[in-house]
Amino acid sequence: MTTKILPLADQDKTACSTPTKSTSTTNACRMCMPLGACLAYTGFERTVPFLHGSQGCATYIRRYLISHFAEPMDIASSSVGEAATVFGGEANLRTGVANVTRVYSPAMIGLASTCLTETIGEDVDSMIRRIAHPTEGLTAQTGQEIPQLVFAPTPSYAGTHADGFHAAVKAVVAEQAVAGETSQKVNLFPGIISTADLRHLLEISAGYGIEPILMPDYSDRMDGSSAARYDMIPEGGTTAEQVAASGSAQASITLGGLVTPGVDLAGEYLAKTFSVPHSHLPMPIGIRLTDEFTDRLSDLSGAEMPTWLAKERGRLVDAYIDGHKYGAGRTAIVFGDEDLVVGVASFLAEIGIKPLLVASGGRSGFLASEIARINPDLPDVEVLDDGDFNEIEARAAELKPDLLIGHSKGYATSRRLNIPLVRVGLPIHDRVGGQRLLHLGYRGTQELFDRVINTLIQVRQDESEVGYSYM
Structure with missing residues (x-):
C-alpha cells in the first residue's frame, strides 16, 4: 500500500501577487474595545469596571493601563471558563457582581462584554434585569443592596479602544441623564486624553465662567497623590448627580468623536433624547483648533477670553x-x-x-x-x-x-x-x-x-x- 504524502502548506512555491492591503493585522495600531470601556468607567465616581468574559481579558487590560498611568487599577471579571462557555455565564456574572458589591461597595458597576461572551451570544441585558429583580435578584438572594449596573457591548472584533470608551460613556449617560429645566452647564466629552489634559479643560472652561460636566473625568483616579493607605476605589470621577444634570445642559461638546459606524456618542444621545444642542469639534491642538474651541466657549458663556x-x-x-x-x-x-x-x-x-x-x-x-x-x-x-x-x-x-x-x-x-x-x-x-x-x-x-x-x-x-x- 502506497501512502500519499501531501506537501506542507509552506512548501507550495507558486508565485502570487502581494495585495496592497494585508488581510491580517501585524502589531495593531489600536487596542481592544473592553480596554477603552474600562478606562471610561474609571472616570465615573465610585465605579468598578467589570468584564464579562475570561480572566485573561481583565488581567491584560489592568497591566496595560497600570503601565501607562502608573496607578493601581482594579478590573473585576466574571471569569468565564470552559463550562460557562458551553452552558452560559450568567451564574458567573451573578457571583461576580455579588462579590464586587460585598468587597468594594461601589455606587455603580460598569459592565462590558468581551469577544468570548459576545461570540457565544450572552444576553447581558436580560441577565442584568434578573440580577436586579426585586424579588428574585441578588438583593433578595444575598440581602445586599446591589449598585447600579450599566452595560456596554464591547467585543474587540467590533471596534477599537476608542469605540469602547465612547460606548461606555454613552451607556452611563443613557442610564443616568434626566430631563429638567435648561441650565447653564455644558457637557464636555473629551475622548481619550491625558489626566493633565482633563484638568486643563476644566481650567479653561472655568476661565469662561462655565461649569462643565466633564464625562468621564479620571484625572484624580488615574493620576492621584500618594496615600498612606490603599483606597480600593480612589476618590474622583464624574458624579451621578452631574451625569443626571447632563440631560438639562445648555449644550454638549464632543472633542473628536471619530468612531466605528454603529457606535453611538453620548452627545448624540442627549441631542436626540433631551434636545441638548451638540457640537463636534476637533481636539484643540495648535492655535487654530484651540481658537475654535475657545470661540465655542465664548459663544456659550458670552465672556471674552480670560x-x-x-x-x-x-x-x-x-x-x-x-x-x-x-x-x-x-x-x-x-x-x-x-x-x-x-x-x-x-x-x-x-x-x-x-x-x-x-x-x-x-x-x-x-x-x-x-x-x-x-x-x-x-x-x-x-x-x-x-x-x-x-x-x-x-x-x-x-x-x-x-x-x-x-x-x-x-x-x-x-x-x-x-x-x-x-x-x-x-x-x-x-x-x-x-x-x-x-x-x-x-x-x-x-x-x-x-x-x-x-x-x-x-x-x-x-x-x-x-x-x-x-x-
Whole structure:
C-alpha cells in the first residue's frame, strides 16, 4: 500500500501577487474595545469596571493601563471558563457582581462584554434585569443592596479602544441623564486624553465662567497623590448627580468623536433624547483648533477670553516665530487614535512640518475626509486608517521622515529605522509621566511644540562633527 504524502502548506512555491492591503493585522495600531470601556468607567465616581468574559481579558487590560498611568487599577471579571462557555455565564456574572458589591461597595458597576461572551451570544441585558429583580435578584438572594449596573457591548472584533470608551460613556449617560429645566452647564466629552489634559479643560472652561460636566473625568483616579493607605476605589470621577444634570445642559461638546459606524456618542444621545444642542469639534491642538474651541466657549458663556489664556496664546505665537527656522520644511509621520492624529496633523501644518503619512488603527472611515476638511490647504497627505505597524513601518522606510509622532508602540519602528520618536497619546509604556503629558490648548501645544523642535535640534546636534552647544 502506497501512502500519499501531501506537501506542507509552506512548501507550495507558486508565485502570487502581494495585495496592497494585508488581510491580517501585524502589531495593531489600536487596542481592544473592553480596554477603552474600562478606562471610561474609571472616570465615573465610585465605579468598578467589570468584564464579562475570561480572566485573561481583565488581567491584560489592568497591566496595560497600570503601565501607562502608573496607578493601581482594579478590573473585576466574571471569569468565564470552559463550562460557562458551553452552558452560559450568567451564574458567573451573578457571583461576580455579588462579590464586587460585598468587597468594594461601589455606587455603580460598569459592565462590558468581551469577544468570548459576545461570540457565544450572552444576553447581558436580560441577565442584568434578573440580577436586579426585586424579588428574585441578588438583593433578595444575598440581602445586599446591589449598585447600579450599566452595560456596554464591547467585543474587540467590533471596534477599537476608542469605540469602547465612547460606548461606555454613552451607556452611563443613557442610564443616568434626566430631563429638567435648561441650565447653564455644558457637557464636555473629551475622548481619550491625558489626566493633565482633563484638568486643563476644566481650567479653561472655568476661565469662561462655565461649569462643565466633564464625562468621564479620571484625572484624580488615574493620576492621584500618594496615600498612606490603599483606597480600593480612589476618590474622583464624574458624579451621578452631574451625569443626571447632563440631560438639562445648555449644550454638549464632543472633542473628536471619530468612531466605528454603529457606535453611538453620548452627545448624540442627549441631542436626540433631551434636545441638548451638540457640537463636534476637533481636539484643540495648535492655535487654530484651540481658537475654535475657545470661540465655542465664548459663544456659550458670552465672556471674552480670560487674560491668562490670551497671554498663553501670545506666548505660543512667539514660540512659533522663535522655532520656525528649526522645523520649517521638515517631515513627519503621525500615528495613534484618530481624534489625536487629526489634531496633531493640523498642528504640524501650522509650524511648517509636513505630515507625510497620518495613520491610525481606527475604523471610522472618516479620517481622510476630516483631515482634508480641517486642513484644506494641506496637499498630498497620505492617510492610512485601520492600519498596523507593519504597514506604517513599510511606508516610513520609503518616505524617510524626519520624525515619528505617536505612542510607545512605534518605538520598535523608530529604533529599526533610526528615526526619532516624539511620544504622544496612549499608551506610553517606556517613559515616566506619559499620563501627565499635556497636549490640548495653547499650553499643551506649547509643550508639544517645544518637544518636537528640541527633538529636531538634538538630531542635528548629535549628527554634527563639531558637537556644538550653542545655537
